[in-house]
Amino acid sequence: MMQQKQRVIHHPRNDILHSSKRRRFHHGATTIQTTTRRKSGGKYGRGCGARKAVTSFSSVSANKEDDDESKDIDVVTLGNMCVDVFHSVESLPEDKNELKTMETLNDLLTRTEKMKAMGCEELEVGGNTNFLIAARRLGLKAVSLGQIGNDFYGTFMKDVLREERVGFRSYEEKQNSSTSSSAPSTSESRTLVCFVLVDGSGSHAFCSSYDLGPWPLLAEKYKLGADVKAALRKSKAMFVNGFAFDELAPNDVVDAADIIHKHDGTVFFDPGPRAFTFHETELRKKALISLIKRTDVVLATAEELAALVEHPNPNEELLQNPRTLAYSLFNHPQFEGSGNLEWIVVKLGPDGAILFSKNDMDIDSTKVGSPTIDVGDTVGCGDSAASAIVMGFLEYKKLMSTKSDSGKDSSNGSGSDNNGSRSSSNSNSTTMTTTKEAKQLSAKATLALATAVGAATASRTGAGRNVATKQLAQDLLIAQGGEERKGACEYSEALRMLKRYVD
Numbered sequence: 001m002m003q004q005k006q007r008v009i010h011h012p013r014n015d016i017l018h019s020s021k022r023r024r025f026h027h028g029a030t031t032i033q034t035t036t037r038r039k040s041g042g043k044y045g046r047g048c049g050a051r052k053a054v055t056s057f058s059s060v061s062a063n064k065e066d067d068d069e070s071k072d073i074d075v076v077t078l079g080n081m082c083v084d085v086f087h088s089v090e091s092l093p094e095d096k097n098e099l100k101t102m103e104t105l106n107d108l109l110t111r112t113e114k115m116k117a118m119g120c121e122e123l124e125v126g127g128n129t130n131f132l133i134a135a136r137r138l139g140l141k142a143v144s145l146g147q148i149g150n151d152f153y154g155t156f157m158k159d160v161l162r163e164e165r166v167g168f169r170s171y172e173e174k175q176n177s178s179t180s181s182s183a184p185s186t187s188e189s190r191t192l193v194c195f196v197l198v199d200g201s202g203s204h205a206f207c208s209s210y211d212l213g214p215w216p217l218l219a220e221k222y223k224l225g226a227d228v229k230a231a232l233r234k235s236k237a238m239f240v241n242g243f244a245f246d247e248l249a250p251n252d253v254v255d256a257a258d259i260i261h262k263h264d265g266t267v268f269f270d271p272g273p274r275a276f277t278f279h280e281t282e283l284r285k286k287a288l289i290s291l292i293k294r295t296d297v298v299l300a301t302a303e304e305l306a307a308l309v310e311h312p313n314p315n316e317e318l319l320q321n322p323r324t325l326a327y328s329l330f331n332h333p334q335f336e337g338s339g340n341l342e343w344i345v346v347k348l349g350p351d352g353a354i355l356f357s358k359n360d361m362d363i364d365s366t367k368v369g370s371p372t373i374d375v376g377d378t379v380g381c382g383d384s385a386a387s388a389i390v391m392g393f394l395e396y397k398k399l400m401s402t403k404s405d406s407g408k409d410s411s412n413g414s415g416s417d418n419n420g421s422r423s424s425s426n427s428n429s430t431t432m433t434t435t436k437e438a439k440q441l442s443a444k445a446t447l448a449l450a451t452a453v454g455a456a457t458a459s460r461t462g463a464g465r466n467v468a469t470k471q472l473a474q475d476l477l478i479a480q481g482g483e484e485r486k487g488a489c490e491y492s493e494a495l496r497m498l499k500r501y502v503d
Contacts (some may be wrong), residue, residue, distance in 0.1 A: 002490055003296055007199060009166060013090060020460050023289070023435070026489070035049060040186075055492075058076070059148075064220065070234065071234060071235065071236050071263075071265075072141065072234055073141050073142075073143050073167070073231060073234050073235040073236065074135070074140040074141045074142065074145045074235070074236050074237065074390075074391075074394065075140055075141075075142050075143075075235060075236065075237040075238065075239055075268075076142070076144070076145050076169075076231055076232060076235045076237070076238050076239070077128040077131060077132055077142070077143075077144050077145065077146070077238070077239045077240070078128075078145050078238060078239075078240045078244045078248070078253065078256055079128070079129070079145070079146045079147070079218075079243065079244045079247040079248060080127035080128040080131065080146070080241055080243040080244060080247065081127055081128060081144055081146040081147065081148055081157065081191075081192065082125075082126050082127040082191070082192040082193060082194050082208065082210075083123055083124070083125055083126065083156060083157055083191055083192070083193050083194070084123065084124045084125070084126040084193075084194050084195075084196050084463075085108070085112055085121065085123055085126070085152040085193055085195050085196065086121070086122040086123075086152075086195075086198060087108060087112075087195060087196070087197050087198070088109065088197045088198055088199075088200075089197050089198070089199050089245070090199065090200070091200075092203055092204075092205050093205075094198050096205040096206075099197065099205050099206075099207045100206075100207055100211040100212065101207075101212070102212055105195070105205050105207055105208070105209070107129060107210060108195040109193075110205060110401050112195075114153065115255060122253035122260065122461060123156055124464040124465065124466075125157055125160050125161075125464040125465065126194055126335055126463060126464060127155075127192075127243065128144060128146070128193075128239070128241065128243075128383070129144070129157070129160070129161075129166075129464055129465060130309055130380040130383035130384055130463045130467050131239055131383040131384065131386055131387050131499060132144055132161075132164070132166045132387075133164045133166065133384075133464065133465060133467050134380075134383065134384035134387040134453060134457070134467045134468055135387035135390065135391075136162075136165055136166050136390075137467075137468065137469055137470050138212075138387055138388065138453070138470055138473070138498065138501060139391075139470065139498065139500075139501025139502055140387065140390065140391055140501060141167075142166050142167065142387075143166070143167035143168065143169060143231055143235070144161065144166060144167065144168045144169070145168075145171070145224075145228045145231060145232070145256075146168075146170070146171060147191075147192075147218055147222055147247070148168065148170065148191050148249075149190040149191035151191055153190070153191040153193055154190070154191040160464070160465060163465075164465070165316075166439055167231075169227045169228050169230075169231045170225070170227065170228075171218065171222035171223060171224060171225055171228060171248075172222065172223055172224065172225020172226065172227070172228070173221060173222055174220075174221060174223055192208070192209060192210070192217070192247075193208065193209075194206055194207075194208035194210065195207045195208060196273055202401070210243060210246055213246075213294075215245075215246050216246060216247050216248055216249055217247050218247045218248060219247070219248055219249040221329065222248070223252060223445050224248075224252050224255065224256060232256055232259040232260055232263070232265075233259060233263045234263075235260065235265055236265055236266065236394055237260070237265055237266040237267070237268060237270040237390055237393075237394060238256060238257065238265060238266075238267050238268065239258070239268045239270070239386065239387075239390060240253065240256075240261045240267065240268065240269050240270075240291070241269075241270045241271065241272045242270070242271040242272045242273070242274025242275060242277070242278070243272070243274055245274070245278075245284060245287055246274070250283065250284075250287035250290065251284070251392065253287065253291060254290045254294065254331075257291060257294035257295070258294065260428055261294060261340070266296045266297065266393060266394070266397070267291075267294055267295045267296050267297075267340070268295070268296065268297045268298075268299065268386065268389070268393075269291060269292065269295040269297070269298050269299070270297075270298075270299040270300065270382070270386055271300055271304050271307075271308060272304070272382075273304075274309050275300065275303075275304035275305075275307040275330070276304075276307045276311065278307070278308065279307075279310055281323070288308070289334050289335065292308075292329075292335050292341065293335060293340065294340055295340060295341055296340050296341065296342050296343070296345070296393075297341075297342060297343040297344075297393055298329065298341065298344045298345070299344075299345045299347065299382075299386050299389060300344070300345075300346060300347065300496060301347050301349075301382075302314075302318075302319040302322050302346060302348075303319060304324055305322070305325040305326065305328070305329060305344070305346065306318065306319065306325055308329060309325065309328045309329055309332055311328070311468060313327070316377055319457050322346040322348070322354055322356075323354075323356060323365060325346070325360065326344040326346060326356040327356070327358070329341075329344060330356070330358040332345065341358070342358075342359060342360075343355055343356070343393065344356045344357075345389055345447075345450075347385065347454075349370075350370055351368035351369060351370065351453055352367060352368050352370045352447065352451045353367070353368060353370075353385070353447045353450055354366065354367040354447075354448070355367070355443055355447060357443075360439065362436045362439050363439050363440055363442075363443040364396075366440065366443040366444055366447060366464050367447070368444055368448050368450075368451055369451065370451040370454070370455050371451065371452060371455045371476045371479065371480055373455050373456075373458060373459045374459065375458045375459065376458065376459055376460050376461040376462075377458070377461055377462065378458050379462060379463040380457050380462075380463025380464070380466075380467050381454040381455075381457045381458045383467070384453065384454060384456075384457040384467040384468050385450040385451065385453050385454035386450075386454050387453065387458075388446065388450035388452075388453040388473075389446060389450050390452075391449065391497065391501065392442070392443075392445065392446025392447075392449060392450065392497065393446065395442060395446070395500075396439070396442045396443065396446065399438055399439065399442050400439070406491045406496065441488075441490060441493050442493070444490035445490045445491075445493035445494040445497055446494075446497075447490070448477065448480075448482075448490040448491050448493075448494040449473065449477070449494040449497060449498070450474040452473045452480075452491075452494065453468045453473045454468075456468035456472035456473045456475075456476055459472065460472075470498060473498070474495060474498060476492045477492075477494050477495050478495070479490075482494060482495045483495070484496055484499060
């Protein structure tokens with residue numbers, strides 16, 4: 001059922017900070033300053049440089065190798081592929097939701113066509129591309145599953161994906177699908193576009209089909225399809241944000257998670273600003289419950305966690321206690337018995353991030369602060385940091401698998417001598433201690449990498465192709481005392497983690 005009423009919502013970006021003002025990330029006494037301007041020039045106007053197709057590990061269209069079910073993809077994303085179009089305005093209304101109307105959207109479409117004719121449009125990829133580009137730059141093999149049109153904006157996005165070596169698999173168009181006459185032209189027949197309105201003071205507001213519906217935007221015309229399902233089977237992980245439910249039917253989102261789990265993959269869910277809309281209707285609430293039951297790692301701010309558990313009045317004192325909110329989700333009666341949710345990572349902005357694990361007390365409440373930088377802006381910080389969480393959790397799973405195998409070997413009588421069971425006991429004790437220390441270091445390194453990547457993005461201006469690079473993240477880790485070869489702290493382990501992934 002398509003929902004027709006307007007929502008009061010936010011733009012599809014999940015930032016690690018909650019202020020657009022210039023701020024500093026602090027950690028220790030080290031400061032790293034970087035300056036990066038939005039890419040400019042080229043056939044797409046000020047927002048894009050000239051594009052050259054680059055061969056990626058996974059081309060923009062499906063490859064013949066899809067028949068091979070080996071796990072050759074590290075992470076896929078589901079939907080939320082949009083292009084940001086920037087417009088300068090003299091001023092913005094005090095209530096920015098006044099801009100979220102069909103009249104404003106159509107007016108911006110008309111203005112953009114005139115700008116295109118003059119060659120002065122400013123574009124940047126947005127939505128899940130922030131996560132995908134950051135993930136690929138860190139060394140993860142990343143593939144987008146979604147819909148990109150064959151229009152001007154779709155060509156731009158596909159060129160960017162090629163340049164960044166990010167793969168793409170398209171949803172499959174339903175047979176005999178009918179396009180809703182009430183849907184704006186940007187929603188189903190073309191690439192999704194988000195208009196970013198910027199005034200002279202640097203304040204900004206958004207207007208897009210995500211704000212206006214009818215929701216789900218693509219459900220009447222598209223389904224997962226064979227190419228998407230093949231990629232899901234071949235992937236170690238899937239990253240989903242709350243906007244997936246604005247595009248696809250809830251059953252498709254849940255089916256994608258089921259395919260990942262059936263093939264021993266991991267599901268990451270970042271509700272983002274859509275956390276505040278999941279309890280608007282019974283259908284969306286059921287969709288949220290179904291997905292969280294299939295989720296291994298939740299990433300969210302304290303405010304978003306409070307929204308997920310429907311806390312009636314999340315005052316400042318509660319928001320300063322992320323453990324209470326995390327365990328409200330772990331122990332929520334609607335999610336009990338799922339057995340999948342292992343980690344909840346709470347993003348604390350300039351204070352870093354904290355990890356909670358109900359099933360592993362050795363790493364529960366692990367916290368790492370953020371490094372010190374001069375902030376360009378905070379757009380895309382949370383998205384890029386999420387890519388590091390994916391990398392860290394995949395490494396953690398490898399560690400747990402290795403230690404489990406080691407424990408089985410030691411319990412099969414190996415190591416016994418004249419001391420009998422005493423030798424076996426000592427061996428098991430050493431294994432347990434090593435496992436605990438290794439787990440704690442792995443968890444800390446994951447957060448250290450995530451905060452470094454988020455801060456590296458914040459040191460630059462704009463998201464999309466302006467998110468963190470691997471080198472910037474490495475520089476921040478080294479500045480905090482990381483040593484790749486011999487260091488024993490979380491920053492050193494994060495450097496070694498990056499070393500294991502070749503771009």
